[in-house]
Amino acid sequence: xxxxxxxxxxxxxxxxxxxxxxxxxxxxxxxxxxxxxxxxxxxxxxxxxxxxxxxxxxxxxxxxxxxxxxxxxxxxxxxxxxxxxxxxxxxxxxxxxxxxxxxxxxxxxxxxxxxxxxxxxxxxxxxxxxxxxxxxxxxxxxxxxxxxxxxxxxxxxxxxxxxxxxxxxxxxxxxxxxxxxxxxxxxxxxxxxxxxxxxxxxxxxxxxxxxxxxxxxxxxxxxxxxxxxxxxxxxxxxxxxxxxxxxxxxxxxxxxxxxxxxxxxxxxxxxxxxxxxxxxxxxxxxxxxxxxxxxxxxxxxxxxxxxxxxxxxxxxxxxxxxxxxxxxxxxxxxxxxxxxxxxxxxxxxxxxxxxxxxxxxxxxxxxxxxxxxxxxxxxxxxxxxxxxxxxxxxxxxxxxxxxxxxxxxxxxxxxxxxxxxxxxxxxxxxxxxxxxxxxxxxxxxxxxxxxxx
Amino acid sequence: xxxxxxxxxxxxxxxxxxxxxxxxxxxxxxxxxxxxxxxxxxxxxxxxxxxxxxxxxxxxxxxxxxxxxxxxxxxxxxxxxxxxxxxxxxxxxxxxxxxxxxxxxxxx
Numbered sequence: 001x002x003x004x005x006x007x008x009x010x011x012x013x014x015x016x017x018x019x020x021x022x023x024x025x026x027x028x029x030x031x032x033x034x035x036x037x038x039x040x041x042x043x044x045x046x047x048x049x050x051x052x053x054x055x056x057x058x059x060x061x062x063x064x065x066x067x068x069x070x071x072x073x074x075x076x077x078x079x080x081x082x083x084x085x086x087x088x089x090x091x092x093x094x095x096x097x098x099x100x101x102x103x104x105x106x107x108x109x110x111x112x113x114x115x116x117x118x119x120x121x122x123x124x125x126x127x128x129x130x131x132x133x134x135x136x137x138x139x140x141x142x143x144x145x146x147x148x149x150x151x152x153x154x155x156x157x158x159x160x161x162x163x164x165x166x167x168x169x170x171x172x173x174x175x176x177x178x179x180x181x182x183x184x185x186x187x188x189x190x191x192x193x194x195x196x197x198x199x200x201x202x203x204x205x206x207x208x209x210x211x212x213x214x215x216x217x218x219x220x221x222x223x224x225x226x227x228x229x230x231x232x233x234x235x236x237x238x239x240x241x242x243x244x245x246x247x248x249x250x251x252x253x254x255x256x257x258x259x260x261x262x263x264x265x266x267x268x269x270x271x272x273x274x275x276x277x278x279x280x281x282x283x284x285x286x287x288x289x290x291x292x293x294x295x296x297x298x299x300x301x302x303x304x305x306x307x308x309x310x311x312x313x314x315x316x317x318x319x320x321x322x323x324x325x326x327x328x329x330x331x332x333x334x335x336x337x338x339x340x341x342x343x344x345x346x347x348x349x350x351x352x353x354x355x356x357x358x359x360x361x362x363x364x365x366x367x368x369x370x371x372x373x374x375x376x377x378x379x380x381x382x383x384x385x386x387x388x389x390x391x392x393x394x395x396x397x398x399x400x401x402x403x404x405x406x407x408x409x410x411x412x413x414x415x416x417x418x419x420x421x422x423x424x425x426x427x428x429x430x431x432x433x434x435x436x437x438x439x440x441x442x443x444x445x446x447x448x449x450x451x452x453x
Numbered sequence: 454x455x456x457x458x459x460x461x462x463x464x465x466x467x468x469x470x471x472x473x474x475x476x477x478x479x480x481x482x483x484x485x486x487x488x489x490x491x492x493x494x495x496x497x498x499x500x501x502x503x504x505x506x507x508x509x510x511x512x513x514x515x516x517x518x519x520x521x522x523x524x525x526x527x528x529x530x531x532x533x534x535x536x537x538x539x540x541x542x543x544x545x546x547x548x549x550x551x552x553x554x555x556x557x558x559x560x561x
Contacts (some may be wrong), residue, residue: 048472049535141459223482224465260465260480263519267478269469271525273514289518302518321536360531360538369546373538375530376505396538435535438472 006418007241009186011179011203012250014234015073016210018045018092024073024211027079028234031250034137035083040182043073044175044208045092048215051436052317053171054094055126057145065096066103066169074167075107082115087161089178093169095147097121100169101453118160120170122448123152125314125441135441140316146434147317150441153279153308154200155191156448157181163450172315176204179237180280187241196243197281198305203237205276205283206247206265206300210234213247213265214296215255228254245300246293257296266300275306277313279443282306311440321398323433326412327364329392329425338420339363339391340382345419346395349411354404357397365391392425398433405430461552463559464490468548473533475544477551480521487520489559499524502554503547506531524551 002324012032012308014025025041031040033356043068058065068091081088093100097119108115125148129136149172158181168181169297183189183200191197213235226232233253238246247255266285270276274286284304291299331340343361350359362368365388395412397405409428416426463486466479479494481487500511509528530544531537536541541547 096459163549220461223461239484260482263480263521264467264478265466265524266519267469267476267516267521268467269471269476270478270523271471271474271512272515273523286514286516287518288516321540337480358538362540364540369539369541370550371539372505372507380505396540398532398536398538410508433535436472 007037007187008168008238009040009183010035011040011042011182011207011239012234013042013044013207013210013235014077015043016208016212017047018050018069020210022069023076024232024234025073025077027250027253028236029080029086031236032086033080034097039086040322041077041086041088041184042178043090043092043208044171044178044332045070045090046094048315050092051149051315052147052436054096055317058095059146063099063102066094066100067092067296070100071103071107077114078108078111078115078220080167082113083320087166088184089157089168089170089183091170091173091175093119093171093444095124095171097169097171098453102300104169112159115166116164118163118165118168119451119453120156120160120168120173120448121451122156122181122446123149123170123172125150125446133287135439135445137316137437137439140437144318144320145316148314150312150314150446151279152312152446152448153177154180154184156450158184160450161185163452174279176201176278177206177280179204179207183239186398194281194305195307198283199243199245199280199303200239201283202285202300202303203239203276206262207235207237209265209268211255212268213261214220214249214257215261217220218261219263224260226255226415230254233260245303246297247300248297257298259290259298262290262298262300276310279308279312312443312446314439314441316439317434317436318437318445319432319434320400321435322400322402322405322430323419323435324397324409324428324430325393325394326409326426326428327392328412328419328423329390330420330423331390332422333389335389335391336363336366336386339393339421341420342393342415342423346415347414350408353411356401357399357404357408359408360396362396363391364394368394369411402430457555458557458558460554460556461549464552466548466552468535468545470530470543470545472528473528475526475529475547477522477526477548478521478523479551480519484520485561486559487517490522493513493556494522499526499551502551503529
C-alpha cells in the first residue's frame with residue numbers, strides 16, 4: 001500500500017486582539033482562497049481582562065457580552081469565506097457566544113447568506129459557583145465575582161468542524177486551541193497525539209497575536225527594519241500532515257516573516273519553554289530551531305509534545321477596585337523642577353487628606369514606563385539632572401474606595417491654581433478596574449460542548 | 454579596558470505578561486554573540502536590573518538553538534494588568550529596560 005500523500009493545511013489569523021485592525025483579514029481571506037487544501041481562518045479576540053469586561057456588558061444586556069468589534073471583523077469576510085469553504089473560528093463570543101450567534105444570523109441574512117453556525121460552550125463556570133466549587137481561590141468573595149471562565153481546548157472545535165460548521169463561535173477557547181481544532185479536523189489527529197498536537201499548538205501560538213509574527217510590535221529604527229509597516233500582512237501557517245510547520249504571511253502585504261520575528265513570538269508569554277501548558281498538550285519548544293525556507297517563509301523544527309496537564313486554568317474576574325489617573329504638563333525652562341515641585345505638593349496634600357491611598361507618581365519624559373510604585377527609578381533618573389523641557393506629572397491610583405480616588409484626582413486638578421507656574425493640560429479619568437485571579441481545576445470537572453443555534 | 458556596549462545593539466527582545474509575572478525573551482542578533490549573552494545575562498544581573506520592581510524570583514531558560522534566553526521575572530508588574538497603578542500595566546515596554554543594560558563588549 002502506498003503511503004498517503006502529504007497534505008498541507010493553511011491557517012490564517014485575522015486578528016490578534018480585540019482592538020486589532022478590522023480590515024486586515026480581507027486580504028488574508030483572498031490569499032487563503034487561492035491556496036489548495038484545507039483552509040481555515042481564526043480570530044483571537046480575548047485577553048485576561050476583556051472577558052470579565054464582556055461579562056459586565058452581558059449583565060447589563062443579555063444580547064451583549066461578545067467581543068465589542070466582533071462584527072467589524074466578521075462582516076467583510078463572511079461572503080468570501082463561505083464562497084471558498086474557509087471555516088471561521090473565533091473566541092470572540094467572549095461571555096455570550098449564543099448572543100453572538102444570534103447577531104451573526106441577522107448579519108448573514110442582511111447579506112443574503114446562509115451558514116451553519118456552531119457555538120462552543122462549557123467554559124463559563126459562572127453558574128457553578130455553589131458550595132461544591134472547592135477549586136475557588138480563598139480570597140475571592142462570591143459577591144465580587146463577575147466572571148469565571150476556564151481555558152478550554154480544541155476538542156469541541158474539531159467536533160463542530162466535523163459537524164459541518166462554517167463558523168465556530170466560542171468563549172474562552174484557549175488561543176492556540178482554535179488552530180489545533182482546525183488542524184485536528186484537517187489531518188485527523190487524535191486527542192492524545194501529543195507530537196502532532198504540539199506542532200499544531202506551536203502554529204496556533206505563533207499566529208494567535210496576528211501581525212506580531214509578521215513584523216508587528218517589532219520595528220526599531222536602525223536595528224530592526226520592517227518593510228511597509230503601515231500595511232502589515234496577516235500570518236498564515238502551513239501545517240503538513242507530516243507535522244511540518246512553515247509560517248508565512250499574506251502575499252503582497254507589508255511587514256516580513258523572518259527568524260527574528262518568529263523567535264520573538266515563539267517565546268511570547270511563555271515561561272518554561274519545555275512546558276508551555278495548554279488544554280490540549282504540553283508544548284515543548286526548548287529544542288526548537290528555525291530555518292528560512294524562502295522569502296517571508298520560516299520553518300520551525302524540533303517541536304516536541306508531552307501529555308496535556310491534568311488540570312485546566314481558569315480566570316476569575318472580580319469587581320471592587322477603581323483605577324484613577326490624572327496628569328498635568330510643564331514645558332520650557334525649569335520644566336522638570338516645576339513638575340517635581342508639583343509632585344511634592346501633591347504628595348503632601350494626599351498624605352494629609354487621603355493617607356490610606358497609595359498614589360503612584362510618574363514624570364512622563366523623565367521616568368514613567370520603567371518606574372515603580374515607590375518611585376525609586378524616578379528618583380535615580382532625577383539625580384542625572386535630565387535635560388528635557390517638556391514633562392508631564394502623572395498620578396495613578398488603584399483602590400477600593402472610589403470616592404477617595406476621585407478626591408485624589410481632584411487634588412491634581414487643583415494644581416492649576418495652586419501649583420507651580422505654567423502647568424497645563426490636566427486630564428483625568430476614573431473607571432472600574434476589574435481584577436483577575438487564576439485558578440486550576442480538574443479537567444473532568446469542565447465539560448465543553450457544541451450547540452447549533 | 455574595552456568600553457561597555459548597549460545590549461540593544463547586540464540583541465532584540467519582547468516582553469509578555471501573565472498576572473504579576475513578566476517574561477522577557479532576549480535574542481542575540483548574531484549567533485556568535487550568544488555565548489557572550491549567556492555569560493553576562495545571569496539571573497542575578499537581570500534581578501539587579503529590575504531591582505526597583507522588587508521581583509520575588511528571576512528564572513532563566515537558555516535556548517542556544519534560538520540564540521536566546523527567556524527570563525521569567527515574578528512579582529515585577531506592580532500587581533499586574535488589573536491591579537497596577539502604572540502607565541504600562543502589562544509591562545510591555547520592559548523589554549527595553551533589559552535592552553538598556555550596558556555590558557562589557559563582546560570584542561568582535
